[in-house]
Amino acid sequence: MQIFLKNNLQFVRPQWPAPEKVRAFVTTRMGGGSQPPYDAFNLAGHVGDNPNQVAANRQALGTALNLPNEPLWLAQEHTVDAIHWQGQTYPRPPVADASWTNQSGQVCCVMTADCLPVLVTNRSGSVAAAVHAGWRGLLNGVVANAIQQLPDDPKNLLAWIGPAISSAYFEVGADVYDGFVEQNVDHAPYFIAAASHGKWYADLPGLAEFELRRLGVAEVTQSGLCSYQDEDLFYSYRRDGQTGRMATMIWLAP
Secondary structure (H helix, E strand, O other): OEEEEEOOEEEEEOOOOOOOOEEEEEEOOOOOOOOOOOOOOOOOOOOOOOHHHHHHHHHHHHHHHOOOOOOEOOEOOOOOOEEEOOOOOOOOOOEOOEEEEOOOOOOEEEEEOOOEEEEEEEOOOOOEEEEEEOHHHHHHOHHHHHHHHOOOOHHHEEEEEOOEOOOOOOEEEHHHHHHHHHHOHHHHHHEEEOOOOOEEEEOHHHHHHHHHHHOOOOEEEEOOOEOOOOOOOOOOHHHHOOOOOEEEEEEEOO
């Protein structure tokens, strides 16, 4: 993990074998001006934070990272929808849980607070994608839908799995376990029975890596970062309930 400070904001820079022209960052909760329980660098406008403060945080984000354009902020609803982002305008955030681009300067972005942020590029640095995957999206195929839209063979793709809730803290019901195992019996090793009857600990990052490799993605890198465990750096919905969101962004430099 590489953490750096810029304009009093703290960011995580993915450590993965992406080409130099690929820019990728994850925000943390450090910096910004949001008040508790959103303290402090919340970037989500849908969680109850002061809208003016969210706008100020987003402006600070653009300045700190010298973003080439405003990120495509999505209305994430655990869909499987992925948008081909070419700079088109929307009157309001479009409902989708992934975006991808093959144009330089277009910032693909997803917001998370326990769900998986997955970044994808290719060896030539001609495509970039950001995917939001909770257990529902992962089970229903959001990763597959995004990968299959990209204009390159999966064997040329690279993926990075960012900060998300780890299996030690992600207890789910039998319905989640049954859904994954009925879909593919090879999902079973990513679940550990909990002490509570009918409960399981689910390895969401592991399930995402399994899916990416099943799709033929050449190289998958795990960040190993747990949003629930690291309270100083990351927001966690499972830990805190009412809270902010981090942003995971990717774009192609000219």
